[in-house]
Amino acid sequence: AFIKIMKKIESGEELSYEDIILLLKTERKAEMDALFSAADQMRKEIVGDVVDVRGAIEFSNVCMKDCKYCGVRRSLPTLERYRMTEDEIMEIVHELHAMGLQTVILQSGEDSWWTAEKMIALIKRIKTETGMRITLSIGERPQEEYARFKEAGANNYLLKIETTNREIFEFIHPDDDYDERAKCSEWLRELGYLNGSGCMIGLPGQRPEDIARDILFFKEMGINMIGIGPFLPAKGTPFEKYPAGSVEMTLKAVAVTRIVCKRVFIPATTALASLDPDGQIKALQAGANTVMLINTPAKYRYNYQIYSNKNMIDLHAAIRAIQVTGRKFPSYLKIDVEGNIDA
Numbered sequence: 001a002f003i004k005i006m007k008k009i010e011s012g013e014e015l016s017y018e019d020i021i022l023l024l025k026t027e028r029k030a031e032m033d034a035l036f037s038a039a040d041q042m043r044k045e046i047v048g049d050v051v052d053v054r055g056a057i058e059f060s061n062v063c064m065k066d067c068k069y070c071g072v073r074r075s076l077p078t079l080e081r082y083r084m085t086e087d088e089i090m091e092i093v094h095e096l097h098a099m100g101l102q103t104v105i106l107q108s109g110e111d112s113w114w115t116a117e118k119m120i121a122l123i124k125r126i127k128t129e130t131g132m133r134i135t136l137s138i139g140e141r142p143q144e145e146y147a148r149f150k151e152a153g154a155n156n157y158l159l160k161i162e163t164t165n166r167e168i169f170e171f172i173h174p175d176d177d178y179d180e181r182a183k184c185s186e187w188l189r190e191l192g193y194l195n196g197s198g199c200m201i202g203l204p205g206q207r208p209e210d211i212a213r214d215i216l217f218f219k220e221m222g223i224n225m226i227g228i229g230p231f232l233p234a235k236g237t238p239f240e241k242y243p244a245g246s247v248e249m250t251l252k253a254v255a256v257t258r259i260v261c262k263r264v265f266i267p268a269t270t271a272l273a274s275l276d277p278d279g280q281i282k283a284l285q286a287g288a289n290t291v292m293l294i295n296t297p298a299k300y301r302y303n304y305q306i307y308s309n310k311n312m313i314d315l316h317a318a319i320r321a322i323q324v325t326g327r328k329f330p331s332y333l334k335i336d337v338e339g340n341i342d343a
């Protein structure tokens with residue numbers, strides 16, 4: 001059956017739900033390798049060899065939600081909370097701009113201090129001072145705010161569905177409703193954002209069938225950027241003692257997502273790099289084509305451990321991964337081969 005599916009992939013035939021499950025379930029080394037190389041080949045043909053590099057700033061760890069898996073959830077009384085000021089954020093934005101990066105990702109908890117007005121002022125400032133593309137990852141907001149952010153100049157939005165299994169979704173999200181999350185994604189698409197979603201691998205009770213549905217959801221929703229990372233336990237959370245998701249299952253999900261969703265951005269996630277020191281490289285060889293650098297200032301990083309032992313991907317790690325995999329640097333990146341900025 002596996003060979004039949006590989007033939008389907010080669011001939012460009014669509015995979016069924018059952019095919020996807022079979023691919024996700026295989027544990028044979030030879031089959032997994034064949035799956036990864038088919039995804040790698042498809043990545044090469046469809047999006048090419050350039051690895052897109054983006055810079056992320058985690059600008060606030062204040063969150064009003066209590067997602068059970070997350071290391072910055074509301075119910076962590078000892079966690080030191082921070083909010084970067086607009087000037088602190090702009091300083092990093094200018095550094096990223098000097099490196100030649102074209103996209104900055106602004107990520108935070110669901111922090112109501114950052115009102116729509118404040119976000120809009122920040123977006124406009126980034127646009128006028130650098131012209132960079134802006135990705136927002138600040139959670140669920142009213143449709144009207146998404147519209148205003150877009151109008152102010154935001155280009156992309158990352159809001160993961162996390163899992164399409166409703167029961168698991170409700171269990172891990174005490175404050176969220178599955179339909180509302182999916183609705184937010186639809187609004188973002190309708191508003192013309194490059195629309196980012198994604199899921200965690202290894203959530204409690206999650207089966208390969210659920211992951212197969214996640215992948216079909218990304219396709220049906222026309223998602224453009226798909227972040228797939230393992231669940232990782234975070235200290236002090238209700239899931240602290242739960243086992244981490246598996247590297248192999250994450251890579252299989254990445255590979256199948258590339259094959260099913262085709263022309264999409266798939267990052268080699270920080271979560272995968274935190275679980276496996278070679279995680280970035282492995283993901284780039286299994287269908288991924290983007291890397292996200294963490295540019296949160298050192299004094300705040302420690303307090304943005306959404307999971308414990310988070311790997312702080314920096315430019316050097318990204319350069320190494322691109323070199324090891326023999327891929328191409330984006331032409332906009334102003335660095336020499338040693339990874340020094342030569343702006």
Ligand code: SAM
Pocket residue numbers: 069070071107108109110137138139140158159160162199200229230231232233234271306307
């Ligand atoms: N608050 C926004 C939101 O939830 O969309 C953005 C920040 S949130 C920390 C960004 C992502 O971190 C989530 O989409 C989730 O997938 C991931 N995340 C949080 N806790 C995690 C954990 N323990 N393991 C793996 N990923 C985690």
Ligand code: SF4
Pocket residue numbers: 063064065066067070071072073074108109110139306
């Ligand atoms: Fe807040 Fe996002 Fe963490 Fe949920 S995942 S607790 S919304 S930061």
